[in-house]
Every structure is written in structure tokens, then in C-alpha cells.
Amino acid sequence: MDTSICYHCGEPSGKVKVCFDDKVFCCNGCKTVYEIFSTNDLSYYYDLEKSAGATPNMVEGKFDYLANDDIVNKLVEFDEEGIQVVQLLIPHIHCSSCIWVLENLNRLHSCVKSSQVDFPKKKVRITYTTTGFSLKELVVLLAKVGYEPNISLEDFAKKKVTVDRSLMYKLGVAGFAFGNVMLLSFPEYFEVEEFWLDQYKVVFRWLMFAFSLPVIFYAARDYFLAAFKGLRSKILNIDVPIALGILTLFLRSTVDIIFDLGSGFFDSLTGLVFFLLVGRFFQQKTYGFLSFERDYKSYFPIAVTKIDENKREENIQIYEVKAGDRLLIHNQEILPIDCILISGEAQIDYSFVTGESQAVFKSSGDKLFAGGKQKGGPLEVEVLKSVSQSYLTQLWSNAAFSKNKASHFQTITDRIGKRFTIAILTIAFVAATFWLFADASKAMNVFTAVLIIACPCAIALAAPFTLGNMLRIFGKHQFYIKDTNTIERLAQIETALFDKTGTLTSASENTIFYEGMELTEQEVSLLKNTLRASNHPLSRSLYNILESNEIETLDAFEEETGKGIQGRVDEHSIKAGSAKFIGKKPDVQSLDTSVYVSANENYKGRYVFKNKYRGGISELFEQMSNDHTLAVLSGDNEGEKDNLEELLPFGTPLLFNQKPEDKLDFVKKLQIKNKVLMVGDGLNDAGALAQSDVGIAISENINVFSPACDAILDASKLTQLGNFLKLSKQAIKVIKISFLLSLCYNVIGLYFAITGQLQPVIAAILMPLSSISIVVFTTLASNFLGKKLRK
Structure with a gap:
């Protein structure tokens, strides 16, 4: 056994070692946890993962607010006849040992009936009896064994989240119909004359019609709605030609089987909808374990200790705090309000707000701002404003946070879709008019054929598959982007702004x-x-x-x-x-x-x-300065100006003493002529991150609080930011090449359609072929781009 590290947590034991049971521990806390595990027959914990534990950091009275029944009622999911169920976030969950011990909590306390761990979300759902046991005791028990839950105001105010699975259902319906229609189409493809004509032709055709009904009226419904809304808003989006193509395919095919003109295009119809939904599903599949829209509720405590007129202490809900109230702030507690320090020695850590880890010392009479954490003895403070009116939370009420960036940005698919729609409708009407005079019997056939063969399914698939795959590739390199729309905006960035503390520097x-x-x-x-x-x-x-x-x-x-x-x-x-x-x-x-x-x-x-x-900052700025205008915005004084001037390219603008509102206003002014990227880490950057065209939050730990942003970049990958921007631009080039490939298919198909030679087999081959080839090309091309990040 290595006597230099703690048997429980793996940290160096230091000069002072705590020995017990022939094992070495770094402190009495770890020794106590080991004793608890060994006495309750849980020592198998150490066999699963060596030194997997965490040093318990108990703060006296930290969970006293859980004695308040109103708070407990809001936190528990079930409370009936002496049984309660609660789900808690445990940040320390990281290995099989953690799962094993948390799912064996019943061995630590007989009141715990069952516990189930959700490993990806780092949550545990616990069922326990309330006879002689409470939520507070459960939380204290978890904290004692090194698995302290993270209970925040967001948990207190949480709403039931419903998962929308409608897209998966639609995809299943379209896939089922597509497979069956293709199977029923084989006799036509292989010209099985006797079998086809004599016995089952009519049955097979009407079965294909029946399979297409749920595809039209359920699976493809969103495309019709989107096209209708676009036309109502006088916008020709990509959904208009798609909806026209789907509708024309269905109507033409239905007419064909009613009048025995052919078997129609039901195979192409169901295949088209299936591939479109696959693209949409891939596009929506993003990193659900990250929260990009968190605000102060994710971080603040849910209750505080109030001191009444008789000097008695009482735990109250955070929403009940009013201006003028006296509060007691314990060691390691976060200030949820702006206040005046009455008594106590304040050592406030504002790293949550500023990214600066050094404590700020305050004396009686000084003003303290919400978001700071006390790192000393207890403080008595007087509330200046309620939690919703504090300096910190007012940042979140700025109009920038309610702005939907995607709604003001036209995607490359929509830009091309508008021109494509106009071109296809023009070709269809011109061709139909020509054949009306040349051979009237072919006019309607040509008109519908053009709309069918020119349906922009490949164009609609190119962007979702390319950008969706880039989301996955970026995520593998610890750059977590909110959605595909963000990649398109990232490709257009002209100016990049950087915060200093915690972004360019290590926190x-x-x-x-x-x-x-x-x-x-x-x-x-x-x-x-x-x-x-x-x-x-x-x-x-x-x-x-x-x-x-x-x-x-x-x-x-x-x-x-x-x-x-x-x-x-x-x-x-x-x-x-x-x-x-x-x-x-x-x-x-x-x-x-x-x-x-x-x-x-x-x-x-x-x-x-x-x-x-951070290492590589000079190289990053040199690389990005070739294509972007760069600047540094810092809330600190000019003490680091000389160092920054040596580190960064000559002439890089450096702005110091910037308040959060100054940063936001600076971004606004630049946006008049430029697309702006903001890179920051602290909550004081949140306004600028939200206002910018793309806001990237730098994080030392992606699972902790992040301001409202469009992407989260692991701090160790900051020097790769220039490469991420380049790949975003190259991804857009891949989409444009895909559009050209799709155009080639359309030109070939339009030749047959305009000349009146379109046969069902040609449509059946060209439409799926174009879709599949575009998917394969975009996947291979984006994977090739992703390999550049490995260098």
C-alpha cells in the first residue's frame, strides 16, 4: 500500500498522517468515512475503484433550512403515508464505486428503502421512510460519506419537464411505411407480369396508398405547417418546395392508382419523408447534459437564516427575503442579495461573478453584492434589495437575455431555399405551358413531374447532417455548441472579444x-x-x-x-x-x-x-488576427497591461475597468457593422455573451454553472478556438458543395421531367440516391475536417 496517499480519497497524506486499521488517511474525515463503510459491510467500495472517495467537508448548520416543511415539500417528488422520494444532484459521482455505494445506502441507514443512480446526469433518486428520519438527515448522511448533494434555488423552483418524443414517433411511422412500400413495389421493379397483373396488382397498390396516409397526415405534418406559416409571413423557406413535392407525389400517385395509370411514387414519397426526418432527428440531437440557459437560480441557496427583532434565528425561503431584513450568512454560504455588512469579518470570494479567485475583505458598513461566497466566520447583514432586484440578478433582466439570436439569422438552407423555390416553380409553369401547346396530354404530367423530381430533399438534408456531425466532432474535443444554427453564425464572425480574468488567465x-x-x-x-x-x-x-x-x-x-x-x-x-x-x-x-x-x-x-x-495564448491571437479583429475587455485595473502587450499581437485593443454593462454596450456598438464573438467566463460577462452574435463560456469544469451562452469551451482547449472557427467556415463550404451535387441530380431529373420521359423507376432511383449520397458525402467530409483537430 502506498503510504504517501490517502486510502479513501487518493490525495497526498502530507506530513500529518492519520492511521487506522493499517491504512493511511489524509484527515480524520476520510478515516471516518472508511469506518462507516467498513462497519456497514461496504468495504467492497474500495475494491471497485481505488481511492474513489471524496474528503467530506461538513459545515455546521449548513442544511438547517431542510427542517422547514415548506421547503421540503417543494423538493420531494412524493410524500404519502410516511414515505418520501427525492432526487438529488451529486456532483462527485464519477465511477462504479460511487454508483455502488449510493445504490447501497440502505446498508448505512435502515430508513432508506431504495436508491437509484442516474450516472450521466449525476443524480440519485432515493426512497425513504420519514419515521425517525428526515430529508435533512439524509442529506447530512450523504455529506458525511463524501457525496454532498448540490441543492439550489433552481431545485426549489423546478417545474416538471416533459420530454417531446413526437419526432421519434414520426420517424418510426415513416420508417415502417417506407420499408413496407419498398417491399410492395418489388413486383413492379422486377416486372413480375403474371403474378402482378393477374392476382395482386390492385391490392398491392392500395396497400401502398394506405401506408402513405399516416406518412402524409402525421409524419410529414410539420413540413406542411412550416410551409403554410412561411407563406403566411410572405417568406419562401425551404419547406415550401418540400411540402409541394410531398403533396404532388401523393396526389399524382393517388390519381395513378385510381385510374390505373401506374403504381405511383409511394416508395419515393415515404422514402423522402423518412430521410428528411432522419436529418431533423440528427439535427436536434444535442448535448442534453449541458445547460446553456442557466441563471442565478442554478447557483443561489434556496433558504437563508433570518434574525428577527428578538435576535432569534429562523430559516426562511429565499423568495420571502425583503429589504431591511437581517440575515445570518455562514461560512461557505453564497450571498443571494445585495446587503450592508453589520458585523463579522467578511472574506468574500467573488469568483462566481468575476472569475477572480482571491478573496475581498470587507468591514462593517461596507456593501456586499449578491453572488459572493463568505470564506470566514459568520456574518450579520442587512438586506438592501430583494433577490430579484439585486445588482447580480438585474443583469439577467437585460433585453439581451430575452433575444432569440436564431430568429434574426437566416440559415444557408433558407437563403438558398428561397431562390430554389422560385426557380422550380418557374420551370414547372414554363414547361407545362410549353407542353400545353405542344402536346396537351403531357402538360399535367410534366408539371407534376418537375415538382416531384426537383423536391429539394438533398438540400434539406445537407445542412442538418453536416452541422450535426460537426456538433459531435466539436463535442469530442470539449467544445460544446448549443445548436447547428450557432455553427452557421460562428462561420460569419468578424470580431472576437475576450475577457481576461479566468478566460485568458487561469482561475x-x-x-x-x-x-x-x-x-x-x-x-x-x-x-x-x-x-x-x-x-x-x-x-x-x-x-x-x-x-x-x-x-x-x-x-x-x-x-x-x-x-x-x-x-x-x-x-x-x-x-x-x-x-x-x-x-x-x-x-x-x-x-x-x-x-x-x-x-x-x-x-x-x-x-x-x-x-x-494560459499556454498558447500568443499563438491563438496571432492565428485569429489574420481573419478577425481582436480585443480584450477586462474588469480589472491596468496592472497587467504591460504583460498583455508583450503577450498579444501589436496594437490589440486592451480595455480595462470594464463593468458588465460596459461590456454589453461595447458589443452592441460593434454589432452595427460586424458579427461579434464574445469569449468570457464569469457571470459579469453574461450580458455581453448574450448580446453577442455568438457567446462562448470558458469553463474549468463543464458540469458547473455557466452563464447563458451559445457554446461552452473547456479551458484546456481555448488555444484550439481559431481552429474551431476555421472548421465552422469549412463546414459551410461542405454544405455548398452538397448543394451543387444535389443540383446535378436535379438537372438530370429535370431533363427527363421536362421532356415528358419521367418513369416511376427513374424517380424511385434518383430521389433516394440523391438523399443517400448527400448524407454519405457530408458525413465523410465533416469527419475529414474533424481529423484536423487531432493534430
Whole structure:
């Protein structure tokens, strides 16, 4: 057994090891979880996956709000005769061990009757009895074994989601009809004269008619509705010629069998609808596990602790909070409202809002904004606005968030479809008019034949299959796009805007360097041990980069929140913190984040914290600058201006101190002449992301909250963004080539139709052939493009 890592969670055990049962743990929390598992005969958990657990991080009183019956009633799915069923999101679910232990919760507590894990969605549905047991106790039990549920306001306000399976049903009906009609058409294809003429000709033809009825009136209904709506709005979309072709196929075929003129085109009709629905199904199949339309409800708590006039604490629903209320905010709790700090030492982490992971220190009387997380002791605050009126949530009421980008964008299929419709109708009427004078008996036949053979099924399939396959390819490379319409808009981008913090820089790493007199080995050791006792983010970052030393017990330690720390061993002392804290005059010109150090009351130097930029940023900007106008928008000050100017191409516009509304307005102004891409990560970018033609959210973890956006890009793949943009443009070229191929088929078919030579067998061959060949071509071409991303 590796004694350097924790047996339960796999994290390094560090200098202080907790040993139990001949095993090593990194902390007492992991040891406790192991004890719980082993005592309840769940030790098989460790056989399934080595070190699969998570260190439990229990916060006292965190789930007290689950004692409120009104809240519990909104969270549970079933509550009858002492039995409750609840579905909880467990972010830590990641392997077979997780599934096994969560589906064996009944061994941990007898009140749990059953539990079932939905692995892709990281959810577990639990049935339990409420006699001597409650939802709060269930959640605490899960947290104790390292599977703390994520319960948010979105769960509290959730509505029942119904899954629309109508497209699948229509596809099934069309496929069933297509297969049977093709089977019934074989005697005609192979000219089985005796069998066909003498016995079953009429029966087979009317059976094909019967199979086509559900296809026309059910499976193809959406195309007729879309064509009708388009014509009513005076728009010739691609659905108009498709609906005309389907209707003409059906009417012509029906006339043929009624008057015994032939077997009609029922095989082509059902095949056409089937392939069209396959394309539509493929187009709609996107990444359902991602949420692109989340808002503050996905992240805020569902209840808070209110302090009444008698200083009593009460858990209330978040919607009940009013201006003037006094609230108690615990450690690690998120502020759901804008408020004034009354008492307590605030260390607010605004990384959710700004992407900046360093805590902001506030004193009594300071204003705190919604979205910040307290990382210290309890705070007493006074509410300034209700949750729906806070600074943070007002961002979401901006008109940009209700804008439907797709509704203002005409797809390539619709653009070509309009011209195609006009051309086909013109050819059909001209050809029919010619034959009306040349040979009137052929006029109607030619008119219907043109509409049938020129039906743009291949054109309608080209875009869904190409762009749908690109969605899949991009997803494999951790670029998750909302829909195919977004790829078309991405191909037209002219200007790209980037946020800085958390987008160009890593949200979890800093570059730290030292300025000043060299510290002795004893001073470094004392500083390391002093930092070890502090939980401040800068202290932890600095602690991790200093050389390891033997752990010493400090004779004295003191931390002044928001100022600094000091430690003493024997006669030696060390201080680390702000310039003022260690007695040095601050440099007002410096814009850097620094930790100043003094030893035995003598100033030694400072550790300067610099943003660490993601690797390959320079190359990305160089690549994209060839085809796009680039700019950086940052909410920070100009402290990183010099670094950015060295990193980015000469002349790249850099705008600092940009508020969320400034970013949104900047995007609006650019959109007057350009198609704009916005790349950001924090919620303060949400307005600009929504306003832009395409908004891409950069995420360190794609399963956590993301602002309303059109795509989510894993942070490790940011340097591939230029390639993704190029492939989007190349995908549009593939579609245009597909249109040309389809046009070739139409020209051949139109020759036979206009000259009055169209036979059923020709239509039966050309129409499916064109559809299948377009599907094969677009799939192969898009797969070829996808290989470029592997380099």
C-alpha cells in the first residue's frame, strides 16, 4: 500500500498522517468515512475503484433550512403515508464505486428503502421512510460519506419537464411505411407480369396508398405547417418546395392508382419523408447534459437564516427575503442579495461573478453584492434589495437575455431555399405551358413531374447532417455548441472579444515571485509554518510554493483578518501581509497584488502575485488576427497591461475597468457593422455573451454553472478556438458543395421531367440516391475536417 496517499480519497497524506486499521488517511474525515463503510459491510467500495472517495467537508448548520416543511415539500417528488422520494444532484459521482455505494445506502441507514443512480446526469433518486428520519438527515448522511448533494434555488423552483418524443414517433411511422412500400413495389421493379397483373396488382397498390396516409397526415405534418406559416409571413423557406413535392407525389400517385395509370411514387414519397426526418432527428440531437440557459437560480441557496427583532434565528425561503431584513450568512454560504455588512469579518470570494479567485475583505458598513461566497466566520447583514432586484440578478433582466439570436439569422438552407423555390416553380409553369401547346396530354404530367423530381430533399438534408456531425466532432474535443444554427453564425464572425480574468488567465493558478532581501533558511521555515496556520487564499498559494520544512509548533500565532498574520518561535518572529500591517509605507503606484514580509520587525521583501496566462495564448491571437479583429475587455485595473502587450499581437485593443454593462454596450456598438464573438467566463460577462452574435463560456469544469451562452469551451482547449472557427467556415463550404451535387441530380431529373420521359423507376432511383449520397458525402467530409483537430 502506498503510504504517501490517502486510502479513501487518493490525495497526498502530507506530513500529518492519520492511521487506522493499517491504512493511511489524509484527515480524520476520510478515516471516518472508511469506518462507516467498513462497519456497514461496504468495504467492497474500495475494491471497485481505488481511492474513489471524496474528503467530506461538513459545515455546521449548513442544511438547517431542510427542517422547514415548506421547503421540503417543494423538493420531494412524493410524500404519502410516511414515505418520501427525492432526487438529488451529486456532483462527485464519477465511477462504479460511487454508483455502488449510493445504490447501497440502505446498508448505512435502515430508513432508506431504495436508491437509484442516474450516472450521466449525476443524480440519485432515493426512497425513504420519514419515521425517525428526515430529508435533512439524509442529506447530512450523504455529506458525511463524501457525496454532498448540490441543492439550489433552481431545485426549489423546478417545474416538471416533459420530454417531446413526437419526432421519434414520426420517424418510426415513416420508417415502417417506407420499408413496407419498398417491399410492395418489388413486383413492379422486377416486372413480375403474371403474378402482378393477374392476382395482386390492385391490392398491392392500395396497400401502398394506405401506408402513405399516416406518412402524409402525421409524419410529414410539420413540413406542411412550416410551409403554410412561411407563406403566411410572405417568406419562401425551404419547406415550401418540400411540402409541394410531398403533396404532388401523393396526389399524382393517388390519381395513378385510381385510374390505373401506374403504381405511383409511394416508395419515393415515404422514402423522402423518412430521410428528411432522419436529418431533423440528427439535427436536434444535442448535448442534453449541458445547460446553456442557466441563471442565478442554478447557483443561489434556496433558504437563508433570518434574525428577527428578538435576535432569534429562523430559516426562511429565499423568495420571502425583503429589504431591511437581517440575515445570518455562514461560512461557505453564497450571498443571494445585495446587503450592508453589520458585523463579522467578511472574506468574500467573488469568483462566481468575476472569475477572480482571491478573496475581498470587507468591514462593517461596507456593501456586499449578491453572488459572493463568505470564506470566514459568520456574518450579520442587512438586506438592501430583494433577490430579484439585486445588482447580480438585474443583469439577467437585460433585453439581451430575452433575444432569440436564431430568429434574426437566416440559415444557408433558407437563403438558398428561397431562390430554389422560385426557380422550380418557374420551370414547372414554363414547361407545362410549353407542353400545353405542344402536346396537351403531357402538360399535367410534366408539371407534376418537375415538382416531384426537383423536391429539394438533398438540400434539406445537407445542412442538418453536416452541422450535426460537426456538433459531435466539436463535442469530442470539449467544445460544446448549443445548436447547428450557432455553427452557421460562428462561420460569419468578424470580431472576437475576450475577457481576461479566468478566460485568458487561469482561475486557479498564479505566478508568484519574490522581490527584496533573501530570506534565511530559518526565516523561510518560520514563514512556512506561520502560513500553514492561515486559511487565507494568498497564504495557501504562498504556502504551496515555499520549500518543504519540518513542521514546528509555533509559540504564538495571530491573524488579523484582512491585514496579515504573524508567528513566533523562541525569540524569532515573522510577519506577512499588507504593507501597512508590517509597518512599511505602501507603494501607491503599484497595481500588483503583494504579500509583504518582515522578520524580527525588519522589512525583508514582498511576494508579488501575477496572473498566470494560459499556454498558447500568443499563438491563438496571432492565428485569429489574420481573419478577425481582436480585443480584450477586462474588469480589472491596468496592472497587467504591460504583460498583455508583450503577450498579444501589436496594437490589440486592451480595455480595462470594464463593468458588465460596459461590456454589453461595447458589443452592441460593434454589432452595427460586424458579427461579434464574445469569449468570457464569469457571470459579469453574461450580458455581453448574450448580446453577442455568438457567446462562448470558458469553463474549468463543464458540469458547473455557466452563464447563458451559445457554446461552452473547456479551458484546456481555448488555444484550439481559431481552429474551431476555421472548421465552422469549412463546414459551410461542405454544405455548398452538397448543394451543387444535389443540383446535378436535379438537372438530370429535370431533363427527363421536362421532356415528358419521367418513369416511376427513374424517380424511385434518383430521389433516394440523391438523399443517400448527400448524407454519405457530408458525413465523410465533416469527419475529414474533424481529423484536423487531432493534430
